[in-house]
Every structure is written in structure tokens, then in C-alpha cells.
Amino acid sequence: MMVKHTGRPGYLQIADDLRAQIRGGALAPGAPLPSTAQLAEQYDASLSLVKMAVGVLRTEGLVVGQQGKGVFVRDAAETPADEIAELRAAVQELSVRLARVEEQLATSTERPS
Template identity: 75%
Template sequence: MIKKTGQPGYLQIADDLRQQIHGGSLAPGAALPSTAQLAETYDASLSVVKMAVGILRNEGLVVGQQGKGVFVRDDVAPGPSADLAGEVSELRTAVRDLSVRLARVESLLPESTERPASPS
């Protein structure tokens, strides 16, 4: 399910599928669910799902076989990349949260604030 976090849905789906691949839930050689199934799972449009899968293709995590589907590459193994993907996801969340907090603080500041004179 795509969350209203400010992060585009296709990136959320790509992050989730990437974590499943690196975490072993989607093993090397395993077929990804069909585009229609992923769209239903994530409550997203087909085009959003296709963009997410395209990202994974560009990263070399999955390969498409005409008429057969999209499969996790055989040479993808769980490992440090899983930690890195998780850290990137956590960092995105932290930056997003900080942006929201900063916007709140800025909204409380008066329009024109005078800066104190710097000591000479």
C-alpha cells in the first residue's frame, strides 16, 4: 500500500520490492508478481508499478523475459546491500520528517525577524 509520505509511489514500491529481494523474500530466479497483481497489492496504477519495476531493472536487480515475466536476477544475493537499502529508506524518512518540522518552525517565525548584531 502506498503511503502519503511525500515520496512518489513508484519509489515506495521500488524500495519495498528491493527490500524483499535483498531480504530473501524474493529469491534469486523468483518471478515477481504480475504488474496487475502488484498494482492490486500496492493499490497503485499499472504505470506506477511499471515505473517501479523499471527502476529495479536499471539497478540490475531484475530481468524481464518476453512473454514470461520479470524475474529476480540469479546473481543477486542478500547482503550488505539490504542494509544499505534500509539505511537509504530510513534517511529519506528522516529528511522528510525534518523538512516538515522545519516548515512548522518557519511558519511560527514572524515575517521580518531582525538578526542580533554580531559582536565586534
């Protein structure tokens, strides 16, 4: 696998990168993503990680998989959630981080007696 020093899970890093490529136009609507095997080699990741990353993008509605053919970028028209997906991912990550910090803070500031 690659850049892990960020603590962000590998499959989310891959999803982030693909999402950025879609948002940036490097992967245009209708265009196919590289195959699972190609992505695995490209990111030096296991097939499992790539499948999980694609699964995230599928759940977000950014891409649509067609069995036997490939995974294709959805049209911006039919994905009013493309920009939202990115924001939602960011907000969710912030929520997790904040929840962790709050918890840590709550336990460390418990009043003695």
C-alpha cells in the same frame, strides 16, 4: 495508491518494498515477481506506477525482465550491485534532501547588506 503520507513517491515506495523482499529472501533469486497486474492490485496502484517501480529495479540490475514470461530476480552472483543498489538509492535520496535543505538555508541566511 497506498501509503503516501511519507511524501516519498509511490513508485519508489513500491520499488523499496520489492527491493526489501528481494534482499530479505522473500523473493529468491530466479523467482518471478508477481505480474504487473497482480502488483497493481496488491499495492492498490495504477499499472503505470508498477511499471515505473519495476523499471527502477531493472535499472538497478536487481531484476531482469523477459518479455512474455515475467520479471525475475537476478542471482546474487551476477548482481554484485544488489546491496549496492540499496545503498545507492539511500545515498541519492539523502543527496536530494540535503541539497534542498542547503538551498533553503542559503537563501534564508543571505546577509542583509
